[in-house]
Amino acid sequence: MPADYFAPGVYIEEFDRGTKPIQGVGTSVAAFVGFTEKAPDNRPHLVTSWGDYHRLFGGFLPDAYLAYAVRGYFDNGGRQAYVVSVSAAAGSADGASAPRPAPIAAGAAIPTRLPALGTSLQVEAVAEGKAGEDIQLEVGPATGDGASEEQFRLVVRQGPKEEVYDQLSLSRGRGTRNAEAVVNRESTLIRVKVLAAETAAALDRLPQVGIHALQPAQPQAVTLPNRIEATDLAGSAEAREGVLGLEAIDEVTLLCVPDLMSPRVLNGNGMTRVKTIQLGMLAHCEAMHDRFAILDAPPDQGVQDVKEWRTGGAGYDSKFGALYYPWIKVANQIPKAQRANPDEDLISVPPCGHIAGVYARVDTERGVHKAPANEIVRGAVDLVANVTRNEQDLLNPIGINCIRAFPNMGIRVWGARTLTSDPAWRYINVRRLFNYIEESIEENTQWVVFEPNDKDLWERVKRDITAFLTRVWRSGALFGATPDEAFYVKCDRETNPPETRDVGQLIVEIGLAPVKPAEFVVFRFTQKALEA
Numbered sequence: 001m002p003a004d005y006f007a008p009g010v011y012i013e014e015f016d017r018g019t020k021p022i023q024g025v026g027t028s029v030a031a032f033v034g035f036t037e038k039a040p041d042n043r044p045h046l047v048t049s050w051g052d053y054h055r056l057f058g059g060f061l062p063d064a065y066l067a068y069a070v071r072g073y074f075d076n077g078g079r080q081a082y083v084v085s086v087s088a089a090a091g092s093a094d095g096a097s098a099p100r101p102a103p104i105a106a107g108a109a110i111p112t113r114l115p116a117l118g119t120s121l122q123v124e125a126v127a128e129g130k131a132g133e134d135i136q137l138e139v140g141p142a143t144g145d146g147a148s149e150e151q152f153r154l155v156v157r158q159g160p161k162e163e164v165y166d167q168l169s170l171s172r173g174r175g176t177r178n179a180e181a182v183v184n185r186e187s188t189l190i191r192v193k194v195l196a197a198e199t200a201a202a203l204d205r206l207p208q209v210g211i212h213a214l215q216p217a218q219p220q221a222v223t224l225p226n227r228i229e230a231t232d233l234a235g236s237a238e239a240r241e242g243v244l245g246l247e248a249i250d251e252v253t254l255l256c257v258p259d260l261m262s263p264r265v266l267n268g269n270g271m272t273r274v275k276t277i278q279l280g281m282l283a284h285c286e287a288m289h290d291r292f293a294i295l296d297a298p299p300d301q302g303v304q305d306v307k308e309w310r311t312g313g314a315g316y317d318s319k320f321g322a323l324y325y326p327w328i329k330v331a332n333q334i335p336k337a338q339r340a341n342p343d344e345d346l347i348s349v350p351p352c353g354h355i356a357g358v359y360a361r362v363d364t365e366r367g368v369h370k371a372p373a374n375e376i377v378r379g380a381v382d383l384v385a386n387v388t389r390n391e392q393d394l395l396n397p398i399g400i401n402c403i404r405a406f407p408n409m410g411i412r413v414w415g416a417r418t419l420t421s422d423p424a425w426r427y428i429n430v431r432r433l434f435n436y437i438e439e440s441i442e443e444n445t446q447w448v449v450f451e452p453n454d455k456d457l458w459e460r461v462k463r464d465i466t467a468f469l470t471r472v473w474r475s476g477a478l479f480g481a482t483p484d485e486a487f488y489v490k491c492d493r494e495t496n497p498p499e500t501r502d503v504g505q506l507i508v509e510i511g512l513a514p515v516k517p518a519e520f521v522v523f524r525f526t527q528k529a530l531e532a
Contacts, residue, residue: 019460022444022468027368027436028360029080030073031252031291032353033233033243034066034259036085041124041191042241044082044249050074057085060333062340068330069258069353075379076357077364082249086233086242086259122193134158135189142167154179156189163187170194181238233257233265233277243277243284253435254359255281255293256352266298274298275314278321282419285320290439292432293321294359295419296350297400300384301325303391310398319418319425324351324401328411329382348384351377351403358413359432368436369477371416371429371517377403380411416517430514433477437512441465453501458491461508465489469512479513487512 005011031044037058047053053070060067066083073081125135135158142151147167156163165186168179183192235242246252259265260277281293295316297306306325314323332339332347354377362372380403387395387402392414395402401415416428425431445464451457466489472478473486480486490509500507 019464019467020444020447022440022464024468024472025436025439025443026080026251027253027432028078028356028363029082029251030078030254030256030353030356030360031082031084031246031249032066032070032073033084033086033235033246033255033257034069035061035064035087035262035264036066036083037061039085039087041193042084042086042235042245043191044084044240044246047081047083048079053081053083057083062334062338063263065258065262065349065353068333068347068349069256069356072330072349072351072354072379073256073357073360076354076377077361078357079360079364080251082246082252084235084242084245086235124191124193126187126189126191137190151177154183156187158189161189163189184240233260234280243280246284247288250290253291253432254356255285255291256356257281258296258350258352261296261299261350271298271313278314278316282316282318282321286318289320290435291320292428292435293318294352294355295321295323296327296352297323297325299327299348299350302385303387303394306400307394307398310395310400316419317421319420319422319431321419322401322417322428323399323419324355324403324413324415325395326383326385326387326403327351328354328377328380328403329384330379331381346381351380354379355413367475367477369429369433369475369515371427371519373401373413373416373517375413376409377411377413383411416519427517427519429517433514434512437469437472440468441510444468448506453496453504453506455492457506458496461506462489462491465508465510469510477515479515485513 037060038056040056045056047056047070050071053067053074057067066085070081070083123137135156138153138155138157140153140155142148142153144166150171151167151169154165154168156165163186165177165179165183167177168182169176170179172178172181178194179192180194183190233242235245237244237247240248243255243257246255257277260274265273278293278295281295285291285293298309301309310323316323327348328351329346329348332345334347336342355372358375358377359372362368362370362375383403383405387404392402392404396415396417399417399419401413401417403411404414405411417426418428418431420426445461448457448461466483469478469487469489470483473480473483478486488509488511490511491507495507495509496505
């Protein structure tokens with residue numbers, strides 16, 4: 001609405017009628033879940049190089065593949081990754097909780113015991129370095145109406161800043177103020193974790209209820225239990241742990257769980273655990289709708305075995321995941337003194353980390369619309385099984401992407417299919433291209449919310465999306481000689497009738513013609529008849 005003018009003169013007004021450019025989002029930020037030599041905590045941590053990973057999580061472990069996967073990711077072109085260590089969260093072979101090291105934290109930590117409850121509350125500072133110092137905790141009985149003996153009061157102070165949490169409980173359930181859920185959601189200073197009674201008993205003497213100051217702490221080494229349960233890898237979205245804890249990380253676009261194939265998981269009825277977690281990975285990607293799962297076939301399987309696994313035990317049907325076979329062999333990084341066979345210079349590892357790096361490299365060099373296939377797997381010295389063309393004829397139609405060795409061409413990814421039965425989403429690059437476009441438009445059109453839903457808004461939204469998709473078309477991601485052939489954007493009275501506008505909805509219909517990979521290249525030859 002124009003301003004009111006009272007005195008004669010010249011007035012300057014500014015108004016915004018230009019486009020709001022849609023910026024493309026990242027497409028190759030991988031997330032890895034598995035076992036590490038050191039554990040800052042059980043939450044996602046960003047690493048941007050192998051050096052970053054080594055500083056936070058340590059080196060290579062026997063019977064664990066996460067370090068090999070992260071190394072392969074960066075060697076093949078990856079630039080950013082989130083790593084979730086489940087080492088300190090995993091249960092022991094007898095099902096009881098394994099002893100966990102006293103405070104491991106990104107910044108600083110101190111465990112505080114509540115003697116009356118016989119349970120330990122582990123507290124860590126959010127910030128690292130000096131920003132995480134000089135924090136004081138005051139733990140005491142709960143106050144206020146309805147307070148019970150099982151509840152407590154927690155006060156967190158850092159300088160003049162104070163956070164008070166009353167009537168907290170260590171138990172979970174409807175109507176309870178669980179300490180982890182409340183503090184981790186509201187506090188800007190600390191994160192807490194409730195440790196089991198067995199863990200509390202295993203820890204050294206801990207400070208009693210009272211006022212305590214946080215002390216700097218470093219990530220500590222952890223001892224892996226003999227058997228891992230599916231829930232240890234699945235984690236919890238509320239606690240920001242495991243696979244489900246990645247819900248809070250919007251940047252993640254690729255998901256890998258290499259230690260799903262660790263002997264510690266496969267011990268006993270391991271195939272059931274493998275299927276449980278892989279189904280969980282696919283369900284997570286489908287629910288988030290912005291990421292893609294890279295699955296590994298089980299180890300030590302021949303072509304017929306993996307075919308039966310895919311069609312029987314792992315009968316997955318999802319357009320948000322891909323399966324790769326066989327395992328690859330890389331240089332054994334475990335010191336000879338710690339190897340079962342000191343002369344074993346190569347070790348078999350699941351390929352998911354290296355494949356994620358190939359995805360990242362292709363995205364950078366060519367674009368997300370290029371199928372991540374016919375690409376060299378850097379760091380792979382050999383393959384556990386050499387798949388022939390006739391054998392791949394059995395595997396490719398059922399969505400098993402093979403890794404093959406070719407003379408004078410090296411070891412290459414030789415498949416680009418998802419796990420879906422829907423032919424419209426058969427190819428990995430098509431699914432990931434839609435992920436990229438959908439996420440880019442969603443994040444860059446937040447300004448539209450609560451704007452007047454009229455023809456002017458429809459034209460502005462249509463103009464911005466058309467400009468973005470024109471850039472996508474020019475990059476070669478969409479099929480068509482002109483933008484009109486490659487895509488359409490419809491936002492008018494037809495998509496937004498009165499009954500739609502009355503319930504506060506703005507509907508934009510977008511159609512795309514993605515490019516498909518040339519999976520089968522056929523040259524047709526014939527004899528040319530000579531003219532008389």
